[in-house]
Amino acid sequence: xxxxxxxxxxxxxxALVGTGTETVSxxxxxxxxxxxxxxxxxxxxxxxxxxxxxxxxxxxEEEGGKALRLAAVRSAKFHAPIHPDEDGWIRVRRRIHSxxxxxxxxxPVAGKTVAAFHLELAxxxxxxxxxxxxxxxxxxxxxxRPRPPAPHAVESSA
Numbered sequence: 001x002x003x004x005x006x007x008x009x010x011x012x013x014x015a016l017v018g019t020g021t022e023t024v025s026x027x028x029x030x031x032x033x034x035x036x037x038x039x040x041x042x043x044x045x046x047x048x049x050x051x052x053x054x055x056x057x058x059x060x061e062e063e064g065g066k067a068l069r070l071a072a073v074r075s076a077k078f079h080a081p082i083h084p085d086e087d088g089w090i091r092v093r094r095r096i097h098s099x100x101x102x103x104x105x106x107x108p109v110a111g112k113t114v115a116a117f118h119l120e121l122a123x124x125x126x127x128x129x130x131x132x133x134x135x136x137x138x139x140x141x142x143x144x145r146p147r148p149p150a151p152h153a154v155e156s157s158a
Contacts, residue, residue, distance in 0.1 A: 007035045008055045013087070016063055024063045025091040028055065032084040046081035052090075052115055056105040059090055060121060067124035071100065074118040082107065082114055 011034060014027040030036065036051035053070065061068050082088055088109040095102050101121040106113050 003035050004051065004054060005058055008051070008058050016059070018063070022094045023092065024059060024094075025089055026059055027087060027089050029087050030082070030084055034084065037084060045084055047083075049076060049078060049115075052082070052107060053117060053119065055090055056092055056103070056117060056119060057121060060092055060094065060101070060103060063092075068101065068121040069124050070119060071122040072120040074102075074120060076115070076117045078115050080109070080112065080114040082109055086110070088114070 007030075008028075011028045011030045012026050013029050017025045019025065030047055032045065036047060037045040040046060040048045053073065053076070057068055057070055086109050088107055090105060090107055092103050092105045103119050103121060105117045105119065107115040
């Protein structure tokens with residue numbers, strides 16, 4: 001387990017709370033010495049987005065009992081920063097579909113949602129590529145709108 005994951009786990013202040021078959025949450029408090037704050041930003045530390053996302057993945061891994069990887073970030077919105085020693089929650093709602101695990105997560109602090117994510121997680125062994133292969137030029141051309149004919153040059157009779 002890497003240092004960041006250890007720090008995230010150590011920052012949990014309560015046990016996992018399951019509120020349904022697809023929903024789980026946990027309270028966190030990241031101390032000023034938490035590794036995730038290092039360098040982000042000196043004098044005004046805020047919890048980086050990638051650390052918030054990693055905390056979501058860690059929470060889902062613990063709840064599901066298996067290693068996962070981040071397959072895609074479908075959307076992420078940050079409404080306010082998370083500073084050291086703020087009590088916050090991570091709440092995750094999951095929907096398992098054919099080896100992929102889409103989940104919606106929110107991070108409330110002091111009763112206000114400061115971040116919201118729509119992530120897609122996959123089993124650690126699942127290494128399918130998410131990027132679409134480029135289409136052949138012929139297919140791209142066939143889908144393009146037809147261009148209007150170019151105006152013909154007018155010959156002058158002089």
